[in-house]
Amino acid sequence: MEIPDSIECIDCGQPARRLTPQPEEGWTPGDLIAYRCTGCNDRWDMVVASAEQTDAASARASEYRAAIAERHDSIPPPAPRSESIE
Numbered sequence: 001m002e003i004p005d006s007i008e009c010i011d012c013g014q015p016a017r018r019l020t021p022q023p024e025e026g027w028t029p030g031d032l033i034a035y036r037c038t039g040c041n042d043r044w045d046m047v048v049a050s051a052e053q054t055d056a057a058s059a060r061a062s063e064y065r066a067a068i069a070e071r072h073d074s075i076p077p078p079a080p081r082s083e084s085i086e
Protein backbone atom coordinates (compact mmCIF):
# COMPACT_ATOMS: atom_id res chain seq x y z
CA MET A 1 0.00 0.00 0.00
CA GLU A 2 1.48 3.31 -1.13
CA ILE A 3 0.97 6.18 1.32
CA PRO A 4 2.43 9.49 0.11
CA ASP A 5 4.71 11.52 2.40
CA SER A 6 2.81 14.60 1.37
CA ILE A 7 -0.46 15.46 -0.34
CA GLU A 8 -1.74 18.63 -1.97
CA CYS A 9 -3.84 20.74 0.36
CA ILE A 10 -7.45 20.86 -0.84
CA ASP A 11 -7.84 24.43 0.43
CA CYS A 12 -4.69 26.25 -0.70
CA GLY A 13 -2.84 23.80 -2.98
CA GLN A 14 0.33 23.84 -0.84
CA PRO A 15 1.94 20.51 0.11
CA ALA A 16 0.62 18.96 3.31
CA ARG A 17 3.21 16.84 5.11
CA ARG A 18 2.38 13.51 6.70
CA LEU A 19 2.45 13.64 10.51
CA THR A 20 1.70 9.99 11.17
CA PRO A 21 4.79 7.76 11.01
CA GLN A 22 4.48 4.47 9.12
CA PRO A 23 3.93 1.55 11.50
CA GLU A 24 6.66 -1.12 11.51
CA GLU A 25 4.16 -3.71 10.28
CA GLY A 26 2.97 -1.37 7.55
CA TRP A 27 -0.36 0.34 6.98
CA THR A 28 -3.57 -1.54 7.56
CA PRO A 29 -7.03 -0.67 6.19
CA GLY A 30 -8.84 1.81 8.41
CA ASP A 31 -5.62 3.43 9.70
CA LEU A 32 -5.95 7.17 10.12
CA ILE A 33 -3.14 9.24 8.62
CA ALA A 34 -2.84 12.91 9.53
CA TYR A 35 -1.34 15.55 7.24
CA ARG A 36 -0.47 19.15 8.12
CA CYS A 37 -0.56 21.78 5.40
CA THR A 38 2.60 23.89 5.08
CA GLY A 39 0.55 26.76 3.66
CA CYS A 40 -2.63 27.28 5.69
CA ASN A 41 -1.66 24.92 8.55
CA ASP A 42 -4.88 22.94 8.15
CA ARG A 43 -4.92 19.31 9.20
CA TRP A 44 -6.15 16.63 6.83
CA ASP A 45 -6.99 13.10 7.91
CA MET A 46 -6.83 10.25 5.42
CA VAL A 47 -8.08 6.72 6.01
CA VAL A 48 -6.18 3.80 4.48
CA ALA A 49 -8.53 2.10 2.02
CA SER A 50 -9.40 -1.54 2.54
CA ALA A 51 -8.20 -4.19 0.10
CA GLU A 52 -11.80 -4.69 -0.99
CA GLN A 53 -12.08 -1.05 -2.07
CA THR A 54 -8.76 -1.29 -3.90
CA ASP A 55 -9.97 -4.38 -5.79
CA ALA A 56 -13.16 -2.60 -6.81
CA ALA A 57 -11.14 0.35 -8.09
CA SER A 58 -8.82 -1.86 -10.14
CA ALA A 59 -11.83 -3.79 -11.49
CA ARG A 60 -13.28 -0.54 -12.77
CA ALA A 61 -9.91 0.29 -14.35
CA SER A 62 -9.91 -3.10 -16.11
CA GLU A 63 -13.41 -2.46 -17.46
CA TYR A 64 -12.24 0.89 -18.75
CA ARG A 65 -9.24 -0.69 -20.47
CA ALA A 66 -11.53 -3.38 -21.96
CA ALA A 67 -13.80 -0.68 -23.38
CA ILE A 68 -10.79 1.02 -24.98
CA ALA A 69 -9.58 -2.29 -26.45
CA GLU A 70 -13.04 -3.06 -27.84
CA ARG A 71 -13.20 0.32 -29.50
CA HIS A 72 -9.75 -0.17 -31.03
CA ASP A 73 -10.62 -3.67 -32.35
CA SER A 74 -13.75 -2.37 -34.11
CA ILE A 75 -11.50 -0.44 -36.52
CA PRO A 76 -10.52 -2.97 -39.25
CA PRO A 77 -6.78 -3.10 -39.87
CA PRO A 78 -5.66 -2.22 -43.40
CA ALA A 79 -5.41 -5.38 -45.50
CA PRO A 80 -1.96 -6.13 -46.87
CA ARG A 81 -1.78 -5.71 -50.66
CA SER A 82 -0.46 -9.21 -51.33
CA GLU A 83 -3.57 -10.80 -49.74
CA SER A 84 -6.08 -8.48 -51.44
CA ILE A 85 -4.88 -9.56 -54.91
CA GLU A 86 -5.51 -13.22 -54.07
Ligand SMILES: [Zn+2]
Pocket: 009, 010, 011, 012, 013, 014, 037, 038, 039, 040, 041, 042
Ligand atom coordinates in the same frame (compact mmCIF):
# COMPACT_ATOMS: atom_id res chain seq x y z
ZN1 LIG B 1 -3.53 24.54 2.96
